[in-house]
Amino acid sequence: MSDVEVETLVKKNITRMNKLQKRLRREVGSAIADYNMIEDGDRVMCCLSGGKDSYTMLDILMNLQQRAPIKFEIVAVNLDQKQPGFPEDVLPAYLDKLGVAYHILEKDTYSIVKEKVPEGKTTCALCSRLRRGTLYGFAQHIGATKIALGHHRDDIIETLFLNMFYGGKLKAMPPKLLSDDGANMVIRPLAYCREKDIEAYSVLKEFPIIPCNLCGSQENLKRGEIKNMLKLWDKQAPRRLENNFTAMQNTAPSQGVDREQFDFISLMRNPDAVNHGDVADADLPAFDFVDINNNGHINLDVGNRIDVVATFKP
Numbered sequence: 162m163s164d165v166e167v168e169t170l171v172k173k174n175i176t177r178m179n180k181l182q183k184r185l186r187r188e189v190g191s192a193i194a195d196y197n198m199i200e201d202g203d204r205v206m207c208c209l210s211g212g213k214d215s216y217t218m219l220d221i222l223m224n225l226q227q228r229a230p231i232k233f234e235i236v237a238v239n240l241d242q243k244q245p246g247f248p249e250d251v252l253p254a255y256l257d258k259l260g261v262a263y264h265i266l267e268k269d270t271y272s273i274v275k276e277k278v279p280e281g282k283t284t285c286a287l288c289s290r291l292r293r294g295t296l297y298g299f300a301q302h303i304g305a306t307k308i309a310l311g312h313h314r315d316d317i318i319e320t321l322f323l324n325m326f327y328g329g330k331l332k333a334m335p336p337k338l339l340s341d342d343g344a345n346m347v348i349r350p351l352a353y354c355r356e357k358d359i360e361a362y363s364v365l366k367e368f369p370i371i372p373c374n375l376c377g378s379q380e381n382l383k384r385g386e387i388k389n390m391l392k393l394w395d396k397q398a399p400r401r402l403e404n405n406f407t408a409m410q411n412t413a414p415s416q417g418v419d420r421e422q423f424d425f426i427s428l429m430r431n432p433d434a435v436n437h438g439d440v441a442d443a444d445l446p447a448f449d450f451v452d453i454n455n456n457g458h459i460n461l462d463v464g465n466r467i468d469v470v471a472t473f474k475p
Contacts, residue, residue, distance in 0.1 A: 178365040181358055182224070188353040189221045196337045198348040199307060201231040205348075206305035208296055209239045209263075211252055211371030213363035214311035218351055220366065222309065223261065236303060237263035240292055242270045251369050264303070268295050297345050312349045315356040318405050319387045327383055331419070333409060355402075 193199050207222060209215045219237055226235060239252050249265075256263040270291040300308050312334055321333035336352035339345075351359065363370065394401045414422035 174365055178362065181362045181365065182221070185217065185221050185351075185354055185358060185362060186224055189218075189350045190225060192336055192350055192352045193225075193348075196348070196352075198337055198350060199229075199231070199233050201233070203233040203306045204304055205233055205235050205307045205309050206296075206300050206303065207235055207237045207309045208311070209237050209252060209256075210311070211239065211369075212311070213359055213368060213370060214313055214316075214351060214356075216366070216368040216370070217354075217359045217362055218309060218311040219259075219261070220368075222350060223259070235261060236305065237261050238296065238299065239263070239265050240270075240295055241265060241267045242288070242292065243267065244271045248371060251371055255369050264299070266295065266299060270295070297340060300345055306346065308345055308347045310347060310349050311351055313351040313354045313356050313359055314406055315388070315391065315402070317349075317352060317409070318391060318402060319384055321405070321409065322387045322390070323383060326387070331417075 199205060205222065207215070207219045209219060219235070222235055226233065237256055241247060241249060253263075253265060268291075270288065273291060274288050296308065317334045317336075321331075324330040324332050334349065334352075336349045338347040340347065391402060417423065420426070
């Protein structure tokens with residue numbers, strides 16, 4: 162490749178990176194505003210795993226921090242779970258270069274997971290629970306008012322289908338969550354961001370990715386099955402995933418079957434209500450039922466939406 166070709170490629174990549182950054186910044190900003198994730202004076206603890214998602218989250222939040230009309234502090238935190246082969250020097254070197262405040266924690270949750278989870282079984286549930294407990298406690302220790310996690314839109318959709326297919330529940334990941342004890346507020350600033358945009362951005366930014374050798378190496382995980390299904394859907398109908406996510410923002414409990422979310426038991430008709438017909442047909446001519454008590458064929462509306470109706474009075 163000639164010098165001219167290299168220069169052209171570099172310019173194209175810079176242009177693409179800037180476009181991706183602008184899109185991600187807009188989506189993160191919208192999510193923060195829509196869910197009131199970050200407020201003036203917040204200390205946001207950004208949890209870094211060493212993966213593309215958390216790197217992108219930190220990068221975009223630091224970018225927004227410079228432009229936001231409010232003041233908030235960012236503290237990066239990584240939990241070294243003592244997985245074999247974990248490169249301990251990568252994150253400190255990267256964070257030193259950024260100049261952001263950070264803490265590296267060490268807790269051997271790896272040994273606990275390997276001891277408690279039978280060989281071949283999914284380690285994610287126990288691993289994430291142990292990690293979450295440690296991070297929640299440390300957030301209290303440093304006075305963090307928000308805990309930022311790197312879950313994106315695809316993670317949220319995947320969780321929805323995982324719970325539907327395997328858990329019998331209609332729930333996903335909320336963009337903002339109060340912990341059960343009420344002590345910690347968890348936020349997901351990447352809630353509106355697509356994974357493929359994050360992946361492309363992380364490649365262009367050359368983040369020093371650290372692979373997870375504990376759960377990432379497990380085969381046939383249910384989440385992997387769901388991820389493959391969604392990737393296929395995205396190829397077949399690109400707007401389908403967007404519609405899935407939008408649907409989660411437009412729930413209608415009265416149109417569902419969950420008795421906890423809507424009081425079907427006490428639901429009663431109002432005998433004194435004026436009959437306006439089906440709400441969905443409100444723009445159509447009203448029917449004339451004046452002669453409905455007479456047997457035979459009765460002419461309805463002049464629009465002839467339904468020409469006649471047969472009635473019978475025994």
